[in-house]
Amino acid sequence: MSSPSAIMGVHENAPATQTRPGAWPNGGKSVDTKQDIPLGLCQCGCGRKTTISPFNDRKWGAVKGEPRRFVQGHRHVPSERERLWARVDQRKADECWLWTGAKTAHGYGYFRFDGRLRHSHLLVAEEVYGSRPEEMETRHLCGVKLCCNPAHLAWGTRSDNERDKIRHGRSNRGSRQGQAKLVDEQVRAIRRGRVAGETNESLAREFGVSGQTVCDIIKRRTWAWLDD
Ligand SMILES: [Zn+2]
Numbered sequence: 244m245s246s247p248s249a250i251m252g253v254h255e256n257a258p259a260t261q262t263r264p265g266a267w268p269n270g271g272k273s274v275d276t277k278q279d280i281p282l283g284l285c286q287c288g289c290g291r292k293t294t295i296s297p298f299n300d301r302k303w304g305a306v307k308g309e310p311r312r313f314v315q316g317h318r319h320v321p322s323e324r325e326r327l328w329a330r331v332d333q334r335k336a337d338e339c340w341l342w343t344g345a346k347t348a349h350g351y352g353y354f355r356f357d358g359r360l361r362h363s364h365l366l367v368a369e370e371v372y373g374s375r376p377e378e379m380e381t382r383h384l385c386g387v388k389l390c391c392n393p394a395h396l397a398w399g400t401r402s403d404n405e406r407d408k409i410r411h412g413r414s415n416r417g418s419r420q421g422q423a424k425l426v427d428e429q430v431r432a433i434r435r436g437r438v439a440g441e442t443n444e445s446l447a448r449e450f451g452v453s454g455q456t457v458c459d460i461i462k463r464r465t466w467a468w469l470d471d
């Protein structure tokens with residue numbers, strides 16, 4: 244059960260104990276040590292003895308004079324998917340599962356996955372429901388931006404999402420704080436315009452922002468988490 248493929252195979256081969264959609268068999272925590280393996284033997288379960296650590300090493304959890312937890316190279320390195328789930332506070336099926344990792348200025352979770360910054364609720368939805376269908380957005384049925392409970396997430400159209408936002412009382416129209424004047428769709432339009440050959444200057448004029456703002460959007464120094 245400790246191999247990454249066994250962990251990733253959870254959707255195809257869900258164990259009987261799995262009760263929640265998207266729940267990892269180990270609760271989303273990184274597979275680090277097994278309770279039943281005595282200290283001094285490699286915690287991966289290979290049965291080999293580990294060496295005594297000559298120094299403290301916080302990164303690897305080594306204590307000077309005590310046996311290392313793993314034979315070199317045997318430590319389980321958590322996959323991106325495990326690290327993603329480890330940041331989701333998985334609770335009862337009907338509760339909100341809040342994201343505990345990094346947040347955007349707009350209060351959504353984000354996570355670097357496959358080399359790109361993306362919304363964590365979108366990543367969770369894709370984990371559970373498969374790739375996001377074209378032209379679809381992720382809806383938060385519960386209205387809680389940080390919620391990553393797959394049961395509270397659904398694909399929907401932009402107008403579904405707009406209606407959700409109005410229903411949950413956090414419409415983009417009117418008050419949006421600080422420097423985040425541009426709504427998501429405008430940022431997407433700026434990026435599309437640039438791909439289509441428009442200049443930063445003309446886009447800046449069209450959207451009533453500075454050339455620097457457009458440049459930052461194109462270079463993904465800002466709005467890096469926003470999907471195209
Ligand atoms: Zn081992």
Ligand SMILES: [Zn+2]
Pocket residue numbers: 338339340385386387390391392395
């Ligand atoms: Zn929720």
